[in-house]
Amino acid sequence: MKVELRGVRKVFGDTKALDGVDVHFEENKFYGLLGKNGAGKTTLMQLLAGHTLPTAGEVLLDGEAPFNNRDALKRVCLINESSNFKRRLKVKDVLKIASLFYPNWSRETAEYLMEKFNLKPGMSTRGLSKGMESALGIIIGLSARADVTIFDEPYIGLDASARYMFYDLLLEEFEEHPRTFILSTHLIDEVSRLFEEVVVLKEGEVLFQETAELMIEKSLKVSGTKEKVDAFTKGKTVIEESEMMGMKSALVYGEVLQLEDAKAFGLEAERSSMQTLMVHLTDQKEEKYA
Ligand SMILES: Nc1ncnc2c1ncn2[C@@H]1O[C@H](COP(=O)(O)OP(=O)(O)OP(=O)(O)O)[C@@H](O)[C@H]1O
Numbered sequence: 001m002k003v004e005l006r007g008v009r010k011v012f013g014d015t016k017a018l019d020g021v022d023v024h025f026e027e028n029k030f031y032g033l034l035g036k037n038g039a040g041k042t043t044l045m046q047l048l049a050g051h052t053l054p055t056a057g058e059v060l061l062d063g064e065a066p067f068n069n070r071d072a073l074k075r076v077c078l079i080n081e082s083s084n085f086k087r088r089l090k091v092k093d094v095l096k097i098a099s100l101f102y103p104n105w106s107r108e109t110a111e112y113l114m115e116k117f118n119l120k121p122g123m124s125t126r127g128l129s130k131g132m133e134s135a136l137g138i139i140i141g142l143s144a145r146a147d148v149t150i151f152d153e154p155y156i157g158l159d160a161s162a163r164y165m166f167y168d169l170l171l172e173e174f175e176e177h178p179r180t181f182i183l184s185t186h187l188i189d190e191v192s193r194l195f196e197e198v199v200v201l202k203e204g205e206v207l208f209q210e211t212a213e214l215m216i217e218k219s220l221k222v223s224g225t226k227e228k229v230d231a232f233t234k235g236k237t238v239i240e241e242s243e244m245m246g247m248k249s250a251l252v253y254g255e256v257l258q259l260e261d262a263k264a265f266g267l268e269a270e271r272s273s274m275q276t277l278m279v280h281l282t283d284q285k286e287e288k289y290a
Pocket residue numbers: 012013015016017035036037038039040041042043044
C-alpha cells in the first residue's frame with residue numbers, strides 16, 4: 001500500500017501541529033518516525049489511521065483518503081501509547097473484536113504473542129497493568145497483519161526485557177510477513193537497528209527523510225587536540241562540540257565522511273548513535289546541516 005501526505009497542515013486552535021508536510025511511506029519498509037515532544041508525530045499517525053482530517057492537504061492510502069473509509073481503514077492498524085481499554089471486557093473479547101475488523105488477522109500470531117507476554121484470555125481489561133495494556137496493544141498490532149502497521153510509543157509500562165522482546169517480535173514479523181511498519185519512539189537507540197528509513201519531524205515540518213544507514217554515515221564524532229580537531233572540521237558542519245585542557249571533541253554532520261580520513265589526521269573517530277544525532281539535530285536553531 002502506497003502511503004503519502006501531500007502538503008498536509010493540521011491546526012488545533014492556535015497550534016500548528018503539522019505545517020506543510022510532504023512525506024511518503026513505501027510498501028514493506030520499516031520506518032522510524034522521530035522528533036521531539038510536540039513535533040507532530042502522533043498527529044501524523046492519527047491522520048494516516050483516518051482518526052482525524054487534515055486542515056489542508058491530502059492524506060492518501062493507495063490514492064484514497066482514509067477518513068470515513070472503511071475499506072482503507074481495514075488495511076491500517078494504529079496502536080497508541082497506551083490503548084486504554086476502558087470498557088469492561090475480557091482479553092479474548094478484545095481480540096475477537098479486532099479479529100472481526102482486520103481481514104488478515106492471524107489467530108496463531110495472537111495465541112503465540114499471548115504466551116510470550118503472559119496474557120490470559122479470561123483476564124479482564126480493567127484489571128490489566130500498564131505493561132499488560134501495552135502488551136495487548138502490541139498483540140493486536142502484530143496479529144492484525146495490516147498493510148500499514150503503526151506503533152506510537154507502544155511500550156509504556158513494559159520493562160526493558162519485555163521491550164526487547166517486542167523489538168525481536170517486530171523483526172520476526174517484518175521478515176516473515178513484510179508490511180509497512182511505522183514506529184514512533186523516544187527510545188531510539190533501543191530500536192534503531194530495525195529502521196530502514198527515518199522520517200524526522202521538527203515543529204510540525206519534515207526536517208528530513210533519509211535511510212538509517214546514510215544518516216549514520218553522515219555523522220562523525222572526532223576527538224583529539226584542539227588544533228587538529230579545528231583543522232579537520234574546518235568547512236564542515238559541527239552540531240556539537242566540547243573542549244577541555246587543550247583537547248576537543250566535535251560531532252560533524254552533513255556529508256558522508258570516512259572514519260579513516262579523520263584517523264589519518266591523527267584523530268580518534270567514531271560514528272554517532274542515532275539517539276545522539278537526533279538530540280543535536282532537532283535542537284539546532286537553523287537547519288544548516290541539510
Ligand atoms: N487534540 C489536540 N488539541 C490541541 N492541540 C493538540 C492536539 N493534538 C496535538 N496538539 C498539539 O499539536 C502539537 C503536536 O502534537 P503531537 O502529539 O502530534 O506531537 P508528538 O510529536 O506526538 O509529541 P510527543 O512526542 O510528546 O508525543 C503539540 O503542540 C500538541 O500540543
